[in-house]
Amino acid sequence: MGIFYQLHLKLPLLALHYNYSMSRIILHLDLDAFFCSVEEIQNPSLRGKPFAVGGKPNERGVVASCSYAARHLGIRSAMPTSRAIRLCANLIIVEPRHKLYSEVSKQVMEKLSGLTPLLEQISIDEAFLDISNISEPPARFALNLQADIKNDLHLPSSIGIASNKLVAKIATEVGKKSVHRSASKTIGAPFGLTIVPASEEAQFLAPLPADMLWGVGPKTFARLNELGIHTIGDIANWPQDEMIHLFGENGRELWRHAHGIDERPIVTERETKSISSETTFNVDIADERTLEKTLRELSKQVGNQLRKNDLAGKTIKLKIRWTDFTTLSRQVTLPSPVDQDDEIIKVALKLLRTVRKPNQAVRLIGVGVSGLGAPLRQLSLWDGRSERSRTLQDVIEVMQMKYGIKEDERRD
Amino acid sequence: MKVTVLQENLARGLSIVSRAVSPRSTLPVLANIMIASDEGRLRLSATNLELGITCWIAARIEEEGSTTVPSRTFSDLVNTLPADQVKLSLDTATQTLNIRGGTSTNDVKCIDAQEFPPLPVPDLKGAVQLNVADFKEMIQQVAFAASTDEARPVLMGVLVQVEKDKLTMAAADGFRLSVRKAVLGSSYGSFNAIIPARALNELARIAHDGEETIAMVVPKGRGQVVFRVKDVELVSQLIDGTFPDYHQIIPRNYKSRTLVSTASLLKACKQAEIFAREGSNVARLNIKSANGDMQPGEVEISATSEETGKNETIVEATVDGSGVLIAFNVKFLREVLEVVKSPNVALETGAANSPGVVRPVGDDNFLHVIMPMHLG
Numbered sequence: 001m002g003i004f005y006q007l008h009l010k011l012p013l014l015a016l017h018y019n020y021s022m023s024r025i026i027l028h029l030d031l032d033a034f035f036c037s038v039e040e041i042q043n044p045s046l047r048g049k050p051f052a053v054g055g056k057p058n059e060r061g062v063v064a065s066c067s068y069a070a071r072h073l074g075i076r077s078a079m080p081t082s083r084a085i086r087l088c089a090n091l092i093i094v095e096p097r098h099k100l101y102s103e104v105s106k107q108v109m110e111k112l113s114g115l116t117p118l119l120e121q122i123s124i125d126e127a128f129l130d131i132s133n134i135s136e137p138p139a140r141f142a143l144n145l146q147a148d149i150k151n152d153l154h155l156p157s158s159i160g161i162a163s164n165k166l167v168a169k170i171a172t173e174v175g176k177k178s179v180h181r182s183a184s185k186t187i188g189a190p191f192g193l194t195i196v197p198a199s200e201e202a203q204f205l206a207p208l209p210a211d212m213l214w215g216v217g218p219k220t221f222a223r224l225n226e227l228g229i230h231t232i233g234d235i236a237n238w239p240q241d242e243m244i245h246l247f248g249e250n251g252r253e254l255w256r257h258a259h260g261i262d263e264r265p266i267v268t269e270r271e272t273k274s275i276s277s278e279t280t281f282n283v284d285i286a287d288e289r290t291l292e293k294t295l296r297e298l299s300k301q302v303g304n305q306l307r308k309n310d311l312a313g314k315t316i317k318l319k320i321r322w323t324d325f326t327t328l329s330r331q332v333t334l335p336s337p338v339d340q341d342d343e344i345i346k347v348a349l350k351l352l353r354t355v356r357k358p359n360q361a362v363r364l365i366g367v368g369v370s371g372l373g374a375p376l377r378q379l380s381l382w383d384g385r386s387e388r389s390r391t392l393q394d395v396i397e398v399m400q401m402k403y404g405i406k407e408d409e410r411r412d
Numbered sequence: 413m414k415v416t417v418l419q420e421n422l423a424r425g426l427s428i429v430s431r432a433v434s435p436r437s438t439l440p441v442l443a444n445i446m447i448a449s450d451e452g453r454l455r456l457s458a459t460n461l462e463l464g465i466t467c468w469i470a471a472r473i474e475e476e477g478s479t480t481v482p483s484r485t486f487s488d489l490v491n492t493l494p495a496d497q498v499k500l501s502l503d504t505a506t507q508t509l510n511i512r513g514g515t516s517t518n519d520v521k522c523i524d525a526q527e528f529p530p531l532p533v534p535d536l537k538g539a540v541q542l543n544v545a546d547f548k549e550m551i552q553q554v555a556f557a558a559s560t561d562e563a564r565p566v567l568m569g570v571l572v573q574v575e576k577d578k579l580t581m582a583a584a585d586g587f588r589l590s591v592r593k594a595v596l597g598s599s600y601g602s603f604n605a606i607i608p609a610r611a612l613n614e615l616a617r618i619a620h621d622g623e624e625t626i627a628m629v630v631p632k633g634r635g636q637v638v639f640r641v642k643d644v645e646l647v648s649q650l651i652d653g654t655f656p657d658y659h660q661i662i663p664r665n666y667k668s669r670t671l672v673s674t675a676s677l678l679k680a681c682k683q684a685e686i687f688a689r690e691g692s693n694v695a696r697l698n699i700k701s702a703n704g705d706m707q708p709g710e711v712e713i714s715a716t717s718e719e720t721g722k723n724e725t726i727v728e729a730t731v732d733g734s735g736v737l738i739a740f741n742v743k744f745l746r747e748v749l750e751v752v753k754s755p756n757v758a759l760e761t762g763a764a765n766s767p768g769v770v771r772p773v774g775d776d777n778f779l780h781v782i783m784p785m786h787l788g
Binding site for chain 2: 314336337373374376377378379380381382
């Protein structure tokens, strides 16, 4: 069974950097078709060809990233690989090498942090920089940065600059699209650069489709369309009270964002806040034993990560996606932090049994632990059972490390 | 029913029984308080089927009768009436209770008393007689150690053991154990009961007059305990099951015995808790034995939180034995120190992962065991 595991480290705010001067200059950098660009460096013969990094079509894989030649044929990231192949029969599928991408990403981020400490990495290929205090004009700074990344690391990138994070990120997206449209004969990375001058934010956003705003998902977008709202400008033109009335607190944010207002600071330092592991099944699973076995496996991975990082967590969360793609999560907070597989499994199974109706099929299942801290354990008065199980676990881990012994299904 | 009562008596009675009301029950009548004329007095009762409280108040009965009144409405209303006479009269046909006080008149829709679950009429013959002040202190020293985790119902109760003239109460939530003994005024037969901690806490709240006595009966084969104090009766279901044998977890020896001022250690714990509560509630106790005459023994209590910062307090101590570094859930430590009545307290410890024992100095009737937290 080709289960594709993902381990996530989720990140909370730790250090906020507010710039209280009149206006900030925020730069958003996005590496163009990052995974593909890295693959092209490794294998230059891929250059200019339609190819995609992603899972295999027969295993319900999806496109993680696709080359600009592939995009030209209508292939997009997050599209099922099987559909991508239908669009382009000779599409080359490259298996993802996440470790390699992380390493290259790290090099880029190191380069950025050399320019300013006010750096916020938001994903493997995206970052915000606060360049308010850099004397160089923003346009020249951005062009130099793009050139440096291209020359030193052979990676194309697009940049958006604005007075806040929201508009800067949208500027990058707009830049990528428009460059692509105007130069459609050349199939290559967009190298976009879009600068939105201060006080022109709302004007810049107005003609864009409403779903380019953060917080407008398909549901909200459909509801907005029903109201005759199609562009960001349409949202901005609605009375704020009306938006709040229709969408609650989210409405207030939407209205502010539509006016290009976003005061979120750059967040520089991050710390692990949760450790989780999830898997999407190749085929939907309704068999209880398979689900429970998978959950055990995932819990073990999370437990392993916790112990490796010398952490324990108080809150255990189960995530489930049903076959209709609705996703839900349920969590339980324990009186004292846990880092033992058995303890995580026990809670995860209990949660699974409460959320899942008999025979209900599952597409994705995951387990996570948050509320992390040092692994302090409240010892129990009677039964040294948890202590014995801890010792057993330690022994198993040592054996596995030493001899590569696979642990058999342990019976409770 | 036609009854006249004093507003303050009715308000007091309602505040006592309303604690047993079950506002969100599937049985609507459980959200009500039953009122009934009873031999020249007015009887008020409420129950959630696990706990029932009945209270009798002085009344002038003009016409006998009974009904059940929605608790919230009744209590809120009575609390706003002037401190004077309150007249209650029931229209039996419509089950509407007219409540008249001062210039205010109110009609409250009630539910027929027939629907109210019958509360047992206990036979108090042979009841164990307990002094209110003593019994309240016992409850206070023991009940807090009971568990709130419904997964182990037995631990949500307090084990009450009567053997001749000895009474022992014990509670444990899996991490700590509280045991309190007392000598009774007379001798009784032996029995054990696991009484829900919640019921005992309610009893302690109701019984405030230290001069009074509490009568306790466990009628055979009914799975209930009944307490009677003055004009109030409290009935509780007992918890079925076997209480774990706690004697074997009380350590028989220790490596160090630390004597400290109860107040100083309590204060240090409260300070540590301000920081510890942000994290896993852990406080480290570094117990240092005396080093010659120049350096007396001390306990260094410290707590650290990623967000808040850290704290360290030194408390003077007489340490008998070797020093030890041990970590406790500071909430557990604070809670036991709050119920220790003696000015000095002894903390007996073994290894960093063995139970610690707290004993009031000069009082052998109380002891408390706390499991430490394992340090990484």
